[in-house]
């Protein structure tokens with residue numbers, strides 16, 4: 543049975559967040575609209591390198 547640490551190493555953060563928020567990739571990072579705030583401009587940044 544997989545544990546949380548193994549799943550975190552297997553699943554890419556941009557894939558998980560990309561299911562909820564449409565992400566654009568201007569460089570080595572992704573930007574999208576934060577689902578927790580009503581702003582229309584992209585204010586959510588995802589860094590695949592650090593998984594944050």
Ligand SMILES: [Zn+2]
Pocket residue numbers: 576577578579
């Ligand atoms: Zn927010």
